[in-house]
Amino acid sequence: MLFHPTILALYAGSLMVSFLVLYALPPTWQVWRRWDLNSGSEEQLTIERKTYLISTLLAYAFAFELLSLFLYIFTAEQLHTYFVGAMCAAGSLYVNAYGYPTLILRLINFLLVGLWLIVNYVDNRAPDYPLIRKKYLFFLLLAPLILLETALQAGYFLQLKADVITSCCGSLFSTDRTLIPDTPNFLPQFPARVIFYTVMGVTIGWGSYAYRQGRGAVLFSGLSALALLVSVMSIFSFISLYIYELPSHACPFCLLKPEYHYVGYVLYLSLLGGGLTGIGAGILSPFRNITGLAVIIPALQKKLILTALILFVMFAAVVTFQIVRSNLVLS
Amino acid sequence: MGARIERQKNILDYTLAALLRRKRKNAVLVLVYTLIVFLLASVVFFSRSLQREAADLLQGAPEMIVQRQVAGRHELIPLAYLEKIKKIRGVQAARGRLWGYYYDPVVGANYTLLVPESREVAPGTMAVGEGLARLRLSAVGDDIEFRTHDGSLKELKIARIFPAELGLVSSDLVLVAEEDFRGLFGMPRELVTDLAVQVRNPKELPTIAYKIAEALPDTRQILREEILRTYDAVFNWRGGILIAILSGSVLAFILLAWDKASGMSMEERREIGVLKAIGWETADVIQMKCWEGLAISLTAFLPGVLLAYAHVALTSAGLFEPVLKGWAVLYPHFSIKPYLDVSQVAALFFLAVVPYTVATIIPSWRAAIVDPDAVMR
Amino acid sequence: MIRIVEVKKVFNAGKPNEFAAIQGISLNLEDQKATVLKGPSGSGKTTLLSLIGCMARPTGGRIWLQEREITSLPERFLTEIRRKTFGFVFQQPNLIKGLTALENALLPAYPLGEPYGDIKKRGLRLFDLLDIGPKAQSKVEWLSGGEAQRVTIARALINDPAIIIADEPTAHLDTTRSREFMDILGRLKGEGKTLILSSHDPLVFESPVVDRVIQVRDGRIESETE
Numbered sequence: 001m002l003f004h005p006t007i008l009a010l011y012a013g014s015l016m017v018s019f020l021v022l023y024a025l026p027p028t029w030q031v032w033r034r035w036d037l038n039s040g041s042e043e044q045l046t047i048e049r050k051t052y053l054i055s056t057l058l059a060y061a062f063a064f065e066l067l068s069l070f071l072y073i074f075t076a077e078q079l080h081t082y083f084v085g086a087m088c089a090a091g092s093l094y095v096n097a098y099g100y101p102t103l104i105l106r107l108i109n110f111l112l113v114g115l116w117l118i119v120n121y122v123d124n125r126a127p128d129y130p131l132i133r134k135k136y137l138f139f140l141l142l143a144p145l146i147l148l149e150t151a152l153q154a155g156y157f158l159q160l161k162a163d164v165i166t167s168c169c170g171s172l173f174s175t176d177r178t179l180i181p182d183t184p185n186f187l188p189q190f191p192a193r194v195i196f197y198t199v200m201g202v203t204i205g206w207g208s209y210a211y212r213q214g215r216g217a218v219l220f221s222g223l224s225a226l227a228l229l230v231s232v233m234s235i236f237s238f239i240s241l242y243i244y245e246l247p248s249h250a251c252p253f254c255l256l257k258p259e260y261h262y263v264g265y266v267l268y269l270s271l272l273g274g275g276l277t278g279i280g281a282g283i284l285s286p287f288r289n290i291t292g293l294a295v296i297i298p299a300l301q302k303k304l305i306l307t308a309l310i311l312f313v314m315f316a317a318v319v320t321f322q323i324v325r326s327n328l329v330l331s
Numbered sequence: 332m333g334a335r336i337e338r339q340k341n342i343l344d345y346t347l348a349a350l351l352r353r354k355r356k357n358a359v360l361v362l363v364y365t366l367i368v369f370l371l372a373s374v375v376f377f378s379r380s381l382q383r384e385a386a387d388l389l390q391g392a393p394e395m396i397v398q399r400q401v402a403g404r405h406e407l408i409p410l411a412y413l414e415k416i417k418k419i420r421g422v423q424a425a426r427g428r429l430w431g432y433y434y435d436p437v438v439g440a441n442y443t444l445l446v447p448e449s450r451e452v453a454p455g456t457m458a459v460g461e462g463l464a465r466l467r468l469s470a471v472g473d474d475i476e477f478r479t480h481d482g483s484l485k486e487l488k489i490a491r492i493f494p495a496e497l498g499l500v501s502s503d504l505v506l507v508a509e510e511d512f513r514g515l516f517g518m519p520r521e522l523v524t525d526l527a528v529q530v531r532n533p534k535e536l537p538t539i540a541y542k543i544a545e546a547l548p549d550t551r552q553i554l555r556e557e558i559l560r561t562y563d564a565v566f567n568w569r570g571g572i573l574i575a576i577l578s579g580s581v582l583a584f585i586l587l588a589w590d591k592a593s594g595m596s597m598e599e600r601r602e603i604g605v606l607k608a609i610g611w612e613t614a615d616v617i618q619m620k621c622w623e624g625l626a627i628s629l630t631a632f633l634p635g636v637l638l639a640y641a642h643v644a645l646t647s648a649g650l651f652e653p654v655l656k657g658w659a660v661l662y663p664h665f666s667i668k669p670y671l672d673v674s675q676v677a678a679l680f681f682l683a684v685v686p687y688t689v690a691t692i693i694p695s696w697r698a699a700i701v702d703p704d705a706v707m708r
Numbered sequence: 709m710i711r712i713v714e715v716k717k718v719f720n721a722g723k724p725n726e727f728a729a730i731q732g733i734s735l736n737l738e739d740q741k742a743t744v745l746k747g748p749s750g751s752g753k754t755t756l757l758s759l760i761g762c763m764a765r766p767t768g769g770r771i772w773l774q775e776r777e778i779t780s781l782p783e784r785f786l787t788e789i790r791r792k793t794f795g796f797v798f799q800q801p802n803l804i805k806g807l808t809a810l811e812n813a814l815l816p817a818y819p820l821g822e823p824y825g826d827i828k829k830r831g832l833r834l835f836d837l838l839d840i841g842p843k844a845q846s847k848v849e850w851l852s853g854g855e856a857q858r859v860t861i862a863r864a865l866i867n868d869p870a871i872i873i874a875d876e877p878t879a880h881l882d883t884t885r886s887r888e889f890m891d892i893l894g895r896l897k898g899e900g901k902t903l904i905l906s907s908h909d910p911l912v913f914e915s916p917v918v919d920r921v922i923q924v925r926d927g928r929i930e931s932e933t934e
Contacts, residue, residue: 003571009678049700074674334821341818352806610791615819704758
């Protein structure tokens with residue numbers, strides 16, 4: 001186990017988020033079981049007021065999740081010096097079986113909590129709260145994932161053991177351990193670029209259509225998810241190479257370093273934001289026939305699609321700029 | 332969109348006015364909060380600075396060091412080993428190094444004696460670290476006496492003093508010429524302290540180290556990376572321990588914050604009642620409380636961080652120095668450059684601001700759900 | 709038009725201290741009229757006012773505001789309707805100390821998201837209409853009882869509501885101030901506002917401004933005079 005200020009900060013962060021989630025669980029259960037808007041009973045009033053608490057807790061949890069996602073990567077970056085063969089965060093996360101699962105779960109949870117907030121926002125606009133049972137069920141299913149994330153992260157940090165010189169003997173860990181891989185190169189370069197620009201192009205094109213016509217949001221949602229996935233893989237397989245100007249260093253995390261002008265923040269924030277709003281637009285579609293939501297949802301969908309479009313275009317533009325500017329030539 | 336921003340502006344406006352009216356009530360909280368941030372930030376900044384300092388320093392160190400071991404102890408190594416090492420493919424250069432420690436009974440401190448690679452120090456003279464010069468009250472041109480291995484005395488003249496900025500390790504450093512070094516410790520010509528090895532391709536370091544270990548079974552190989560890692564681990568471990576100790580105070584602070592937030596004054600409760608009666612919604616009040624928390628956090632966080640920065644930059648973290656810097660008898664007196672990066676601020680945010688915020692969410696919600704008709708009863 | 713049908717309000721339901729404040733009231737309140745709910749303290753008139761004013765939800769029965777049924781609305785939407793439709797004047801001024809008179813009057817408009825400049829302009833105009841213009845920047849602690857009352861009227865009017873609800877508005881005013889207050893109400897009625905008051909002060913329910921007096925006792929309507 002390592003005892004590192006930022007690791008402690010991450011523990012503190014996930015404990016706090018878990019606390020928020022756990023605290024929200026009993027009232028959520030209560031809402032899910034006992035919600036009856038037609039009742040003027042005091043119990044119903046109490047439950048109604050608890051919905052405010054739950055939304056507030058989750059809004060904070062969302063903000064903390066986003067921040068700690070980056071802190072997690074930072075910490076992995078700082079830790080790489082502890083492990084032989086780890087060149088950066090990518091290596092640190094490989095050190096044990098919990099590193100990457102924690103990161104992936106963090107991403108998923110971030111998206112899910114974000115989607116919950118979108119649904120919650122919509123539901124709160126309709127006087128009869130038509131989605132209330134559904135959204136609280138969604139949260140009940142989501143909560144274990146957040147707790148699992150805390151557990152996985154603890155597993156990752158607790159099982160870290162630095163390759164430190166001990167006083168007794170020579171310290172060639174290096175020979176007992178094979179080199180930690182940088183990051184896998186999923187796809188051969190050329191098709192990756194074609195796939196990336198195709199998917200982005202189709203997503204942006206369909207998004208503009210959906211924005212103008214006010215339909216096709218579900219497909220856009222799917223495309224956004226695909227674009228998110230393909231973009232992440234593209235960062236691995238070629239975008240990072242162009243930015244580092246090294247044909248072999250395919251690390252998705254070093255982008256966040258000052259050496260690369262923090263371009264990673266622009267890339268990841270636009271990508272995550274685009275993915276979230278894009279997916280969010282489509283998941284609202286099934287509810288647009290509900291009386292109270294018939295006006296609200298299409299309007300919000302337009303806004304979400306527009307946001308996603310702007311962010312995706314920004315992402316693609318930054319990527320393209322980096323490729324054009326790069327001195328690296330990939331055959 | 333515009334309306335939503337205006338709404339936030341208006342609510343924020345009210346919140347700030349309300350906070351200013353209750354300056355005294357929040358003063359204690361902000362003060363404690365600032366102190367907590369200050370302590371945590373000092374630890375985080377300082378351990379990070381030490382780590383970076385060590386890393387910078389080791390940039391100049393050889394990639395690999397080969398030491399001879401006899402009976403599990405570090406022994407002098409024959410220069411003849413160099414030849415064997417140089418034959419290994421991939422080794423660019425190898426040289427013997429001479430260094431050691433000298434205990435000065437006058438001040439009760441250990442000096443690190445080193446023969447520099449370049450022959451910059453003339454026999455009979457030396458270059459010393461700032462800490463040593465300070466301790467011995469010496470200046471350039473003064474002589475310092477050393478007791479040699481056979482009990483005789485040897486005088487060396489200070490030719491140069493390293494400036495304090497050079498940092499952590501140079502403070503107790505003494506650079507001497509090879510002749511003086513061998514004379515002082517009675518070390519035979521064919522032996523050196525250890526060997527420094529340079530390789531062509533850093534990626535081959537482990538392989539080469541392995542080959543050296545095979546060719547010279549009585550040696551051990553130390554890689555620069557490993558020293559760095561060890562420094563890192565030591566400094567961060569100490570920082571972590573301090574934070575763990577401080578977590579007790581953080582907990583106390585959270586309890587204070589919780590207590591303050593839930594123990595609202597009658598006056599404040601009445602005000603929220605009035606707001607709700609005249610048309611503020613529960614969400615508006617929660618929003619207000621959220622701004623309030625943010626305002627308090629910022630008021631405490633910024634000065635806390637700035638003070639900690641000053642503490643590290645100006646006094647070299649005077650409060651924690653003994654704990655964090657550790658082992659040296661001769662405390663290096665140097666001003667460290669605090670390294671500030673986003674991750675440290677984010678870490679502090681999670682150690683102080685997030686717990687505070689979490690502690691106030693639930694009380695804020697309780698305050699916000701006052702019945703709107705309460706003022707009519 | 710407000711239609712109240714068989715409304716009940718029970719506090720602490722199911723507990724030993726259960727208490728039925730309103731025990732089935734049906735009532736129609738017409739627009740642009742002044743109605744006074746009259747009755748001893750504890751008769752339920754304040755509770756009824758809070759139900760009409762969307763401050764609380766009835767335990768049973770239905771209330772329609774114009775064509776909208778408001779009894780089954782959650783608090784969030786009740787508040788939204790309330791702050792656009794009703795202006796409240798309470799028994800106590802209930803002003804927030806430390807703020808100026810004007811700021812107090814502007815508070816109900818804050819969450820509506822109008823630019824501050826616009827709200828302020830409206831507030832100042834109201835202060836002039838109510839003859840307290842010079843007091844706009846005074847802290848509320850320094851206001852006299854009558855001035856404080858006018859500030860609360862300005863506060864009730866800041867969002868330009870159609871209905872003014874006043875709960876025992878003259879309880880803490882002397883005769884002169886009470887008359888002045890009724891005059892202001894008369895003016896507001898003239899401008900087309902609906903007034904709903906609760907009071908047991910003859911100065912109020914005998915005032916020529918009032919169109920209708922409803923006697924409430926034990927949570928029920930006892931009698932009614934036009």
